[in-house]
Amino acid sequence: xxxxxxxxxxxxxxxxxxxxxxxxxxxxxxxxxxxxxxxxxxxxxxxxxxxxxxxxxxxxxxxxxxxxxxxxxxxxxx
Amino acid sequence: xxxxxxxxxxxxxxxxxxxxxxxxxxxxxxxxxxxxxxxxxxxxxxxxxxxxxxxxxxxxxxxxxxxxxxxxxxxxxxxxxxxxxxxxxxxxxxxxxxxxxxxxxxxxxxxxxxxxxxxxxxxxxxxxxxxxxxxxxxxxxxxxxxxxxxxxxxxxxxxxxxxxxxxxxxxxxxxxxxxxxxxxxxxxxxxxxxxxxxxxxxxxxxxxxxxxxxxxxxxxxxxxxxxxxxxxxxxxxxxxxxxxxxxxxxxxxxxxxxxxxxxxxxxxxxxxxxxxxxxxxxxxxxxxxxxxxxxxxxxxxxxxxxxxxxxxxxxxxxxxxxxxxxxxxxxxxxxxxxxxxxxxxxxxxx
Numbered sequence: 001x002x003x004x005x006x007x008x009x010x011x012x013x014x015x016x017x018x019x020x021x022x023x024x025x026x027x028x029x030x031x032x033x034x035x036x037x038x039x040x041x042x043x044x045x046x047x048x049x050x051x052x053x054x055x056x057x058x059x060x061x062x063x064x065x066x067x068x069x070x071x072x073x074x075x076x077x078x
Numbered sequence: 079x080x081x082x083x084x085x086x087x088x089x090x091x092x093x094x095x096x097x098x099x100x101x102x103x104x105x106x107x108x109x110x111x112x113x114x115x116x117x118x119x120x121x122x123x124x125x126x127x128x129x130x131x132x133x134x135x136x137x138x139x140x141x142x143x144x145x146x147x148x149x150x151x152x153x154x155x156x157x158x159x160x161x162x163x164x165x166x167x168x169x170x171x172x173x174x175x176x177x178x179x180x181x182x183x184x185x186x187x188x189x190x191x192x193x194x195x196x197x198x199x200x201x202x203x204x205x206x207x208x209x210x211x212x213x214x215x216x217x218x219x220x221x222x223x224x225x226x227x228x229x230x231x232x233x234x235x236x237x238x239x240x241x242x243x244x245x246x247x248x249x250x251x252x253x254x255x256x257x258x259x260x261x262x263x264x265x266x267x268x269x270x271x272x273x274x275x276x277x278x279x280x281x282x283x284x285x286x287x288x289x290x291x292x293x294x295x296x297x298x299x300x301x302x303x304x305x306x307x308x309x310x311x312x313x314x315x316x317x318x319x320x321x322x323x324x325x326x327x328x329x330x331x332x333x334x335x336x337x338x339x340x341x342x343x344x345x346x347x348x349x350x351x352x353x354x355x356x357x358x359x360x361x362x363x364x365x366x367x368x369x370x371x372x373x374x375x376x377x378x379x380x381x382x383x384x385x386x387x388x389x390x391x392x393x394x395x396x397x398x399x400x401x402x403x404x405x406x407x408x409x410x411x412x413x414x415x416x417x418x419x420x421x422x423x424x425x426x427x428x
Contacts, residue, residue: 039202042203048207049169062286062287
């Protein structure tokens, strides 16, 4: 599983990364989280409000921080 | 809506469980706002025994009263605005601006810039997202100028400190600058000064609209979170700003500016000082209030505030990723000229 956080390094982006890590650990998944900070790359996902969450090349969450249970659901669907 | 966000509950009806605490909090807010001044009068002058006639007494009173008042205004306003704005998103704004031409497009972009929630840290993805989706450069810039310039914090603080007329004037002035500056920059046809990769960016997939599929609980949680985030971020600016304001208030002779800064250079100096300064509306406002108290004319004061919030060095460094230095210089020049014009105009008519 391929998980990306799109964010410019803002506080919210780091909170989303932490919540995602918690969700991955709780589900017992092995997934690597990549934090994409390059604005050109972020924009190429069609994302304009950071932070955003990308799971297996699909944008699943944009513009807000979700909590670990919500992210776990998104991960389980992927 | 459910197909877009299957993991989220569809927006439920807001019940009494939701409204009772909200109404309660609103009442408490208004009561606290009303007792702020009498409370500090009582505590500082009656209980502690500071002398109202001394500079120190007056400065301490100004500091305590202003910090409380501004923190309270910010809390109320940021919460309300965030909840309202959760119905709007950059994605929706871009769709609305998609087919617009320059002119009407600049007006729409500036107005949408006021109501769309944009974090200053996402100026670059927004710029690329707009331009790559075919929104004209000038229209995109109108949006990016209006968004920080006419912000809710500035509007409400102006309303709280100077009354609705000044707040309305500020909105009109900010919108005019964003519309005209974006239009002028568009007419200059500076597309060649944008980093080429922006136009080569292809947008993958269908954009997700973050304003959809949220419940009232989510929106209220977002409001609370935003209040905490912003207060956490700005409290040093607020304390420094109010501290400076208090010092000016207590120690600078009354009408000092009226005697020394009535010339034509007041506005240019205000802008020249304001552009490199990096603060935010909450930090600048106490200064603005104190300076105006000492006789600095409203046009000069507003020009100072606009140049602080609209143009900042960190934002320019961010924009350097997508704009060439020539375009950034032109951008700063056009916006600063707009602010100068507004400052002179207000000084002339107020």
